[in-house]
Amino acid sequence: MGPITLNLTAIPQPNTVRENPDQVQTDQVSISGSRQRDRMGKKNKVDLTWNFLTRTQAAALVEMFETGTVVYYNSLSSDPTGELAFTGLATYEQDAYLNSGDPLVRLSATIVEV
């Protein structure tokens, strides 16, 4: 997997990356079951998960998600185009610390194209 950057900054590579475009469309179904789809387009969306981040690494990512209005996402290993780059809004969720000595944390984030 090629490097993923946020705001053109190198970051710890996530353990899982799920590229799941948001399809802006609605299917309508008639009484007889006929379908009609109205589509406006799609917006890129990625779900990122880091299983083990140090507190310093997690804090750096959280700051990136909380500072400024948008995040610039860039991945060089996207399928099928090879590269996926877009500006999006980030939301994140941080789990409980995994141990008490040198705590590690699990972090997940979703970035949706504006």
Add this chain to the structure above:
Amino acid sequence: MQAVSTNFNNATLASYREPKFGVLISWLKNVDPSTSFFKLDYSHLDGNDKLKGVESSVSFFDRYDYVNESAYVESWRITKKVSSRPWGVIMAQAEVTLNNASKRFLPGYDPVIGDHILRDRPIKISVGFNGEFINLFTGFTERPMNSIVNRKTKLQCFDAMSYLSNKKSNLPPFVDVRAHDIIEALLIEQGFAPSQFNIEESLQQPIGYLSPKDKVVTDIIQDLCEAEGALAFVDEQGIVQWWNRLHSTYNQTDQWYFDYTNMKDIEWDSTSVINDVSVRARPLKPAAYNKIFELAEASEETVVPPGGSTDIFAEFRDDEGEFVAISVTPPIYIANNVGTSVYSTNFNMDGSGAPGNSFITLTSTYNFGNKYRMTFANSGTQPIYITNIQLYGQPAKVTAISSLPQRNPASIDEYGLNPDDGGNTITIENDLVQDAVAANTLGYMLVRFFSTPMARLNISNFSAPQIQIGDAVNISIGDTDESLSGIIMGYSIGMEYPSKFDQQVYVEQRSSQTYFQLDHSQLDGTDRLAL
């Protein structure tokens, strides 16, 4: 049905569509006098010339400078519906929700439009496929509603008819003028050009007398609609339409077909049963030039003080009640009546003194219609009484009209007398109904349409934005193998995330009676003569 290309129709019916919309708002409400409109073989594609609202005319709203706010729109919805009676003034409403995360629509925030986040901003909503757009709404915004927490701005909008509902007429009385000419005159007075309205011909005699002064324009149009059984509305392009009562009853080819493949649901109701109607009117009719007022004796109210003046009002009444004077000949001083407007004067209230008329001058008059003001001035040094006034002029007098009882006995036997109106005869009182024929027709029309409950359908359908009020449609009910003919009486259409482009249409079933049309119907055929 709005006129659209074959490609647009095909795109509407396709299983896969990419609908686009436009919401244009003229925040600054600037009118650009140099606006030029696109002409074939003349204008440049992607140039500055604007597309007109409709092909054939420039609508009242086309010359505003609009800003395209579509990128901020989260949702929009347009609703337009005829009332339960098949006449009146219809006004469409629209609601637009804007994303205001950027604070663009916060009053006072944006350097260009911030001071113009106000009510009465012209707005247009259009929708289309594959680059071809049709206008769906033309109107004005109410005051924008901002929510700081939700970062949303909501615009409640009313169509161009709301423009007329805020305007009062200042025109002189109409005398013996057809209803359609009255409406055209009112619209022209309010700044509409003849290409900006489409007024069908009135189906009754000229209106004998109607004073529009200080009356709200839509109130006058509403009364004319009721008197004629007509519909008035502003269409999707901003063109004022006035449909006479036969507009929707002439032969119409079905313009849209609904069946189980393009309907998502049908809610079934029925029209109210109306089987007994009475119409009453007291219209004013011009009468011959005659004596219309007489002041027989003086009083303390008719004395003109020395060096001063007195207003004397002549109020026009007869045995039928109040009437109006279309014209009044101003009185002149003559001691004896000679069959024209005159007044008499005297130093004594009982007329026993000298006339003193050389000191009295009629300085001004004003005809209010139902009364006439005369201002007399006294240049002398003693009080002088106006002892007699006779006014001649052309009156418009009340004529009492009642329709014949319009009822359907078979319907009364079946459903009872007007079961949806408390079992009482429905009485329509409108003084713009000009004669018994019009009164009978109005009552007959209601009873004929509604004495039998007809299907009223609320259909959720695959959206077809070109559908308009008044369109003849056919609905195929698969469960009963029934095919109904109906008229579109309203619709609600809108878009919201994610690309939910939905529509409901309100359809009323109509009997299949066809009416005779010149150059169309056959003599001795089945088409009946319209009333």
